[in-house]
Amino acid sequence: MVRWWYKMDDYLALEPLIIARLNDQISGVTIKSTWGLARFVENFDTPPAILLVLESDMPGEINVSGSAQVVDQVWTCFVIVKDSANEAGPLISQIIKAMNGWVPDPSCTPFNRIKSGFKHEYSPTGAMYFPLAFETRFVFTV
Secondary structure (H helix, E strand, C coil), X not given: CCCCCCCECCCCCHHHHHHHHHHHHCCCCEEEECCCHHHHHHXXXXXXXXXXXXXXXXXXXXXXXXXXXXXXXXXXXXXXXXXXXXXXXXXXXXXXXXXXXXXXXXXXXXXXXXXXXXXXXXXXXXXXXXXXXXXXEEEEEC
């Protein structure tokens, strides 16, 4: 359910909230965000780590006056590890526990885990990337 009475006026306000949540809930790993996959594949190889990416952004219904619009955003946490047998499972579990059902702001619906559009990948450095996507909906003040 979208709450028209709570409106967000910073379109990317969730990014620092998610980073803070992950830092609060998970220790011992580097947690960063980026705005492009090519940048982190080339420059981000310090596993174990979590890298946050805005995977998709889908504008939706606009209210009658045109002053507010529903937006669905998918934020993906990439788990980056070198030892998948020992590091991936526990880190994936911690992210799911931290994110699934969490309400980052009163204007948002709880995050729900969904299927990511990304696939598991391996880098030339031997790091493995596991994507975990979470979707939320909010009302953006136009």
